[in-house]
Amino acid sequence: MLKIKYENGGGTESIEYKSAADFLANQRLEVPDLEDYYKIVDVTLDGKPVELKDKTIIGLYKKFDNEDD
Numbered sequence: 001m002l003k004i005k006y007e008n009g010g011g012t013e014s015i016e017y018k019s020a021a022d023f024l025a026n027q028r029l030e031v032p033d034l035e036d037y038y039k040i041v042d043v044t045l046d047g048k049p050v051e052l053k054d055k056t057i058i059g060l061y062k063k064f065d066n067e068d069d
Helices: 021-027 057-067
Strands: 002-008 013-017 039-045
Touching: 002 021, 002 057, 013 021, 021 057, 039 057
Parallel strands: none
Antiparallel strands: 002 013, 002 039
16 A cells, blocks of 8 residues: 655645555556656655655655666
8 A cells, every 4th residue: 555645735645555556556647646846855665655756646656666667
């Protein structure tokens, strides 16, 4: 389970995906759930924290997309 807590317009929201692959698939849609520039407050994959250099949705996308290579 991928859990993302992010800032949206000054408030904090959260969203969950079954897997990192589901998150990647959703972000590839014409209208994804999350904007690339949203700042990530906290993200965990299967209960473990995910370390990010770029703490934005696009940074998370690039991290998981690179792991698929």
